[in-house]
Amino acid sequence: MTRDPADLTASDYLDGAREMAAADRPYLAHLLAEEAARRTTDPATAVGIRASFPDPIETREETD
Numbered sequence: 001m002t003r004d005p006a007d008l009t010a011s012d013y014l015d016g017a018r019e020m021a022a023a024d025r026p027y028l029a030h031l032l033a034e035e036a037a038r039r040t041t042d043p044a045t046a047v048g049i050r051a052s053f054p055d056p057i058e059t060r061e062e063t064d
Helices: 010-022 026-039 043-052
Strands: none
Touching: 010 026, 026 043
């Protein structure tokens, strides 16, 4: 069943972020969490969401 993206809630995006994190897809998890944070009305909750799913590109450590 296809859902209209306009009907999705912050909770829906956060659930998707958790699923992507569990599937070892950190960048997709980050993108979904960003959308969840954007749709959240409470600024403190948005900060917490972003902290839980940091951008893997910015947190990646280079190795030789």
